[in-house]
Amino acid sequence: MKSLSFGALKPWVMSLPLLLAAAVVYGQPQEGQPPVGPPLIREGDLAIGLQGTLGLGMTQDEVQAESRLGELGIAPRNGWIADYPVTPDITGELQSAVDNAADAGRLPMSRDEAVKRLNEVAAQMGASVVAYAGGAPQAQQAAPESYPDQGMVDDYYAAEGPPIVTYYNPPPDYFGLYSWVPYPFWSYGFWFPGYFILHDFYRVVRIHNRPVIISNHFNGVGCTGCSG
Numbered sequence: 001m002k003s004l005s006f007g008a009l010k011p012w013v014m015s016l017p018l019l020l021a022a023a024v025v026y027g028q029p030q031e032g033q034p035p036v037g038p039p040l041i042r043e044g045d046l047a048i049g050l051q052g053t054l055g056l057g058m059t060q061d062e063v064q065a066e067s068r069l070g071e072l073g074i075a076p077r078n079g080w081i082a083d084y085p086v087t088p089d090i091t092g093e094l095q096s097a098v099d100n101a102a103d104a105g106r107l108p109m110s111r112d113e114a115v116k117r118l119n120e121v122a123a124q125m126g127a128s129v130v131a132y133a134g135g136a137p138q139a140q141q142a143a144p145e146s147y148p149d150q151g152m153v154d155d156y157y158a159a160e161g162p163p164i165v166t167y168y169n170p171p172p173d174y175f176g177l178y179s180w181v182p183y184p185f186w187s188y189g190f191w192f193p194g195y196f197i198l199h200d201f202y203r204v205v206r207i208h209n210r211p212v213i214i215s216n217h218f219n220g221v222g223c224t225g226c227s228g
Helices: 006-014 043-053 062-071 088-101 111-124 150-160 170-176
Strands: 130-131 178-181 186-187 191-194 195-198 202-207 211-217
Touching: 043 062, 043 088, 043 111, 088 111, 088 130, 088 186, 170 178
Parallel strands: none
Antiparallel strands: 130 186, 178 195, 186 191, 202 211
């Protein structure tokens, strides 16, 4: 599964505001912080970009890209799922997979260069996420210094609807729609202890003026090497 059930983690999640209280100041997000609804990247689109940037050939066929990467052991833990969004934990899984493939000599570059290229192609697509390597973050980087105030978050949900992925607490009326995934990561230079993702979603969105599907509804189509 890509996310954990909210019920099992509810006590931990409900304590999250207390854990972050020292870092919360009501007001607008700082410039450069992730928005309430961060940019979405499909796994299929990232696979196409990643194949090219790793020097493995060029294609516009996401199935071919996913298969080529999978042959080298480069895939998320649950396999490539073309329409699924690239979440922070998937980014971390890919960083580890690219690292291992380079170490094993399956890529024509060093591990540092391979991971750098992965992060660069993801950033070019709109994602700014780096897996948390462990250890205690520095005090000044422990969490964002300000979060969106509740009015701003409520306005976003009223105007845009609930985002598929968000790094901030959803409004109370929407909380039950989400699963909390406790996966630490960096985004836009800030550290987050995890993220929220909708239990169920199927949307047609426009990415770079192209209509695409973002969904967690799978019927074996657009899923390369899926497991579980």
